[in-house]
Amino acid sequence: MTTPAANTPAPTADSSPHISAGDTTLRLLSTSDLAGIDITLTNVVDTVESAYRTLAAGRSDNPRKLTVKPADGHSVSYAMLGRDGSRDVVAVKTSYKHGLDKGRQEQHYYTALTLYDDVTGLPIAMMDCGRIGSLRTPAVSALLARECAAPGARSALVIGTGTQGRLAPPFLLTTLPGLDRLMLFGTHPEGIDAVRAQLHAHFPDRKLEVVTDVRAAAADADIVLATAGAHTPAAVEADALRPGALAILVGHGLAPSTLHRADRVVATSEAQMKVTGTDMADADGSLPAVDTEFPQVLAGTAPGRTAPEQRIFAYNSGLVVTDIALGHRFAQLAIEQGLGTRVPLWR
Structure with a gap:
């Protein structure tokens, strides 16, 4: 488990010599x-x-x-x-x-x-x-939140308590320390306990609010992060999202309308979204075009959001x-x- 006390230096491209030992073992x-x-x-x-x-x-x-x-x-x-x-x-x-x-x-x-x-x-x-993967994916979601959430975002809803849901809150707080309301929707008691434990391990002074009405919670959230498994009962529709909301899809928990009715679509990779995001297709089997890919947002060559009131859909598909x-x-x-x-x- 990661710990805040671990004094591991940040990596750089040349921070250490090549680590092969000179043989083919x-x-x-x-x-x-x-x-x-x-x-x-x-x-x-x-x-x-x-x-x-x-x-x-x-x-x-x-x-x-x-x-x-x-x-x-x-x-x-x-x-x-x-x-x-x-x-x-x-x-x-x-x-x-x-x-x-x-x-x-x-x-x-x-x-x-x-x-x-x-x-x-x-x-x-x-x-x-x-x-x-359990670390990389929530880190990407947290970066998406940092770059694409509306200015002054204060609340986040995480849907799902599996591997990705468990580390989502502490990673969100790592990139957006100003979040002051963390909500969680889950259907597995042991998973909810695990999310609480991870949050306490990294941010012991922060509280987690467990919600049962996922639609109402989504309406109160500046960021909705869907990490649930395929059998989740959650399927937040576009009309449940407030103006300026950022909806991030990792697993399940968002209905296709959140993608098709978004004001702006950001994807880590449009090509991979077409491969792994087919469950978000419309009745004709189509996915909307992506407005920008996330690497360009981080590089500063494309904006994550262009207006505070935009409802943004972000697709987090892992890049190798x-x-x-x-x-x-x-x-x-x-x-x-x-x-x-x-x-x-x-x-």
Whole structure:
């Protein structure tokens, strides 16, 4: 778990030497290896933001993800290849989720990231990517909130208490410390308890307001962040959002009208939105055009919002360059601490 006390310095492109040891053995970093590494929320946000800025500058490559899904929809698989130009790292990420037709406890999810040093040509590490994703995605949502929320935003509603929902409040407070009302809608008591615990771990003086009327809560929120699973009863419609509201979609919890009736649409990647956002299509199976992509917003070449009263829809689809940047940071820290298992895979 991340802790505010962890004194981890913010990364830079050249903050450490290339971490390959000069041979082709592969360092495997397990879930337990990565779980013990301390990293601050600010460090995560800075790392993710730097990856977006490098991409916007044309120094990184982030091709469209590949997707495989059987006709009955019981599983979904993704593969993503990318290159981080500031770190000179190439990586491949794979994700596989099985049991989409079942409850959360019956589902299986596996994701892995393999990093290669593009200077030495040697492998860096292969790691479980679960923690990387659990940190990267809420960090992106928090950056979207910082750049696209209306000026003076004070309230946020998080929908969902799964992995993304649990870290959403502390990350939002990291980028928008002026938020003074944090609302949560969830249907799993243990998930609600977990969200409270994460908020207390990072911001022990802040309170969480659990709501049962998601529509009424959305009407009171400057930011609505939907992170719920596919079986959520929440489906906030556009007419429930106040003028100037920012609606961010990570999982489920927003109805398609919030996208189609938005005054402005921002996406981390329009191409990936067309792949993973099909459940937000209209009756004709169409998605509206994106007004701007988020890397350009962070780079300052496009505005996140152009008027205080705009209702903005933001689509947070993970870009592999952010996984690469954060995965590389974890690999650096793991190697410094002597974690992982060296495997002579190519001998």
